[in-house]
Amino acid sequence: MRRANCVAKKSVVLSLLAISFAAGGLMQPANGQSASDAKFKVRLDFNRWHDYDELKADMLTLAEAYPKFLTYSSLGESHGGREIMLMTINNPDTGPELSKSAMYIEANVHGNEIQGSEVSLYTIWYLMEHYGRNEMVTRLVDERVFYIAPSVNPDGRQHFMAGTGSGARTGHVPVDSDNDGLYDEDGPDDLNGNGVTDQIRKYVPGEGTHRISHRDERILEPVPPGEKGDYVLLGYEGIDNDGDGRVNEDPVGGYDPNRNWGADWQPNYIQGGSMDYPFQLPEARAVNDFLMSHPNIAGVQSYHNTGGMILRGPGAEWQGTYPPEDIAVYDVLGKTGERMLPYYDYIVIWSGLYTVHGGFIDWTNDGLGMISFSNELWNGGQYFNSPKLKEQQQDSENEIEPRRASYFFDDYLEFGEQFVEWEAFDHPDYGPVELGGWKKTRGRVPPRFMNEELSHRNMAFTLYQADEMPMMNADNVSVEKVNGDVYRVRVDFENTRVAPTITARAAENNVVDPDLITVSGRNVEVISAGWVRDRYKTSATAMIDQHDLNRIMVRNGHPGHTTRTIEYLLRGRGDATIAYSSQKGGTAEVTASLR
Numbered sequence: 368m369r370r371a372n373c374v375a376k377k378s379v380v381l382s383l384l385a386i387s388f389a390a391g392g393l394m395q396p397a398n399g400q401s402a403s404d405a406k407f408k409v410r411l412d413f414n415r416w417h418d419y420d421e422l423k424a425d426m427l428t429l430a431e432a433y434p435k436f437l438t439y440s441s442l443g444e445s446h447g448g449r450e451i452m453l454m455t456i457n458n459p460d461t462g463p464e465l466s467k468s469a470m471y472i473e474a475n476v477h478g479n480e481i482q483g484s485e486v487s488l489y490t491i492w493y494l495m496e497h498y499g500r501n502e503m504v505t506r507l508v509d510e511r512v513f514y515i516a517p518s519v520n521p522d523g524r525q526h527f528m529a530g531t532g533s534g535a536r537t538g539h540v541p542v543d544s545d546n547d548g549l550y551d552e553d554g555p556d557d558l559n560g561n562g563v564t565d566q567i568r569k570y571v572p573g574e575g576t577h578r579i580s581h582r583d584e585r586i587l588e589p590v591p592p593g594e595k596g597d598y599v600l601l602g603y604e605g606i607d608n609d610g611d612g613r614v615n616e617d618p619v620g621g622y623d624p625n626r627n628w629g630a631d632w633q634p635n636y637i638q639g640g641s642m643d644y645p646f647q648l649p650e651a652r653a654v655n656d657f658l659m660s661h662p663n664i665a666g667v668q669s670y671h672n673t674g675g676m677i678l679r680g681p682g683a684e685w686q687g688t689y690p691p692e693d694i695a696v697y698d699v700l701g702k703t704g705e706r707m708l709p710y711y712d713y714i715v716i717w718s719g720l721y722t723v724h725g726g727f728i729d730w731t732n733d734g735l736g737m738i739s740f741s742n743e744l745w746n747g748g749q750y751f752n753s754p755k756l757k758e759q760q761q762d763s764e765n766e767i768e769p770r771r772a773s774y775f776f777d778d779y780l781e782f783g784e785q786f787v788e789w790e791a792f793d794h795p796d797y798g799p800v801e802l803g804g805w806k807k808t809r810g811r812v813p814p815r816f817m818n819e820e821l822s823h824r825n826m827a828f829t830l831y832q833a834d835e836m837p838m839m840n841a842d843n844v845s846v847e848k849v850n851g852d853v854y855r856v857r858v859d860f861e862n863t864r865v866a867p868t869i870t871a872r873a874a875e876n877n878v879v880d881p882d883l884i885t886v887s888g889r890n891v892e893v894i895s896a897g898w899v900r901d902r903y904k905t906s907a908t909a910m911i912d913q914h915d916l917n918r919i920m921v922r923n924g925h926p927g928h929t930t931r932t933i934e935y936l937l938r939g940r941g942d943a944t945i946a947y948s949s950q951k952g953g954t955a956e957v958t959a960s961l962r
Contacts, residue, residue, distance in 0.1 A: 408432055429495060442656075449521035461509045467663060468837055470665070476520055477537075482745065523536065533618070539620050559604075570799075576599055624650060628725050629725075631724050665837060666866070677713045678715075679713075684718070693738075696865055704828045707827055711742070734878055742828070751776070846962075857932055869881075884946070895935070896919060937959070
C-alpha cells in the first residue's frame with residue numbers, strides 16, 4: 368500500500384498546483400523570490416469522504432477562520448435530529464445579503480450521493496482561500512451571496528458512511544414499504560460482517576440464468592436465450608427478517624427525497640417515493656422555508672450523481688416546455704457548462720433522462736423563479752479516459768466492454784480496493800451461496816484521487832452560473848431643463864448579465880415580486896414617465912400608465928444583457944435619486960441634480 372499512498376499524495380500536490388494556476392498563477396512573495404505554491408490559511412483534504420461530524424467540523428473551522436465572510440447556521444433538523452448545515456458567504460462591506468443576488472447550492476439529497484457535499488465544502492474553502500488573491504473570486508464574493516447546504520439529507524449520508532451503504536439513498540422518515548403494518552423492519556443484513564452489502568450468487572449447474580465470462584472469471588454474464596447457465600443471482604445480502612417470504616423488501620425509509628416538492632407533485636401510485644403530500648418531509652420543509660424567506664436567491668445548483676449531466680427542467684412532458692426566453696438563458700449556461708465539464712451533457716430531465724414528478728429544481732424554477740440546475744456528478748466514462756485502454760478493451764463487435772474496463776481500472780489504478788472477491792457462505796434461507804462484488808463507493812462515486820478535479824470543475828461551473836445571475840446597473844443620467852423648474856431626466860438601466868431579473872416562467876406564475884423604479888427627493892414631483900424607444904431621439908417615448916409614478920412596477924423584470932432608458936419629466940429643485948430595485952438583481956441608483 369506504500370505505492371498507493373504515494374500516488375494519492377502526488378495527486379493532491381498536482382491538484383493544488385492546478386488550483387494555483389487557475390487562480391492566476393503561482394503567488395509571488397513580497398521580496399520577489401519565487402514561492403512553491405500559495406500558502407493556505409486552512410488546509411482541508413478533498414481526496415477522501417467526510418462523514419457528518421467531520422463535515423460539520425470542517426465547516427466550523429472555516430467559519431472560525433473567516434468570521435467576516437462566513438456565517439454558519441442550520442436550516443433545521445432532519446428526522447434523525449441532525450442539523451441541516453448551512454454556510455452563508457457574504458461580504459458585509461458591500462451590503463447586506465438580501466440586497467444582493469444570491470446563489471443557493473445544496474447537495475446530498477440522496478444519502479449515497481456523497482461527492483456533492485465535498486464539492487460544496489470545496490466551494491466554501493476555495494472562495495475564502497482565494498479571496499484577495501484572485502480578481503474574479505474576489506469580485507464574486509463582493510458582488511454575490513452564496514448559501515451552501517452541503518448535506519440536506521444528513522441521516523442518509525451518515526447511514527451510508529457508517530454502514531454498508533445499502534439503503535442510504537432515502538431519508539429516515541419511517542415508511543411501511545411492504546404494507547404489513549410494520550416500518551423499516553426488513554432491510555439488508557451484513558451476514559458475513561465484512562462491512563459490505565455483498566451480492567449473492569448461487570451455483571446451480573445447468574439450471575441458471577448466468578455464466579462466468581471467459582474474459583474475466585469475476586464477471587457473470589447472462590446466457591443467450593435457449594441456453595442454461597450455472598449461476599442464479601439472488602439480490603443483495605440479507606435474510607427474511609419479518610418472515611413474510613421476502614428478503615430486503617422494507618428497508619430504512621423507502622422514499623425519494625427528490626419527489627416531495629410542490630411543483631407537479633403526484634401521489635405515490637403515479638410517482639413512487641413521493642410520500643403523502645408535498646413538503647411532508649422535515650428536510651424539504653426546512654429547505655423550502657429558507658428559500659421562501661430569501662427572495663434574493665436567483666440561481667440554484669442541486670448536486671446529485673451519477674451519469675455526468677447538467678440537468679434542467681421540466682421533469683415531466685405534460686408540464687410543457689419553458690418559455691423561449693428562459694430556454695435561451697438556460698442554453699447559454701448549460702452549453703458553456705458542457706465545455707467546462709468533460710463527459711457531461713446538458714439535458715432536459717424528462718426527455719433526456721426520465722420523468723420526475725415533484726422534483727426540487729422544478730419547484731425552485733416554477734414556484735420560486737430561480738434558474739435551477741442539477742449536476743449529476745461523475746461519469747463512468749472518466750474511468751476509461753486513456754485511449755490505449757479503450758483500444759485494448761474492444762470486443763469482437765469493436766465496442767468498448769465497460770465491465771472489463773472497470774476491472775482493469777480497479778486492478779491497476781485502485782489496486783483492487785473496490786472489489787470483494789467471491790467467497791462461499793452458508794445462507795440461512797438459500798443454503799450454500801457465494802458473496803462478493805463491488806463495494807459501496809464503486810460506480811456512483813469517483814475514485815478518491817479523482818474527486819478534487821470533479822470538485823473544482825463543478826464548482827467552477829456553479830460560480831459561472833452565479834456570476835451570470837442578474838445584476839442591475841444605472842448609468843448615463845442626463846438632465847435637460849425644459850422650462851422654469853421642469854426638467855427632462857433620462858437614465859439608462861442595464862442588466863449586465865445573461866439572466867433576467869424575473870424569468871418568463873416566474874412572471875407567468877406570479878411568484879416573484881415586480882421590480883420597482885422609484886424617485887425620491889425633497890420638493891421633487893414626477894409629472895410623467897416613459898420608456899425611451901430610441902435613445903437618439905428626443906420624443907420617441909412609450910408613456911408609463913401607472914397611478915404612482917414615484918414607484919413604477921416592472922412586472923416582467925429586466926432581460927439579461929439589455930439596456931433600457933427611462934425618461935422622466937420632473938418638477939422641482941435639488942437632487943432626485945432614481946433607483947431600480949429587483950429582488951434577484953439587486954439595486955442600482957443614480958442622482959440627478961435639478962439646478
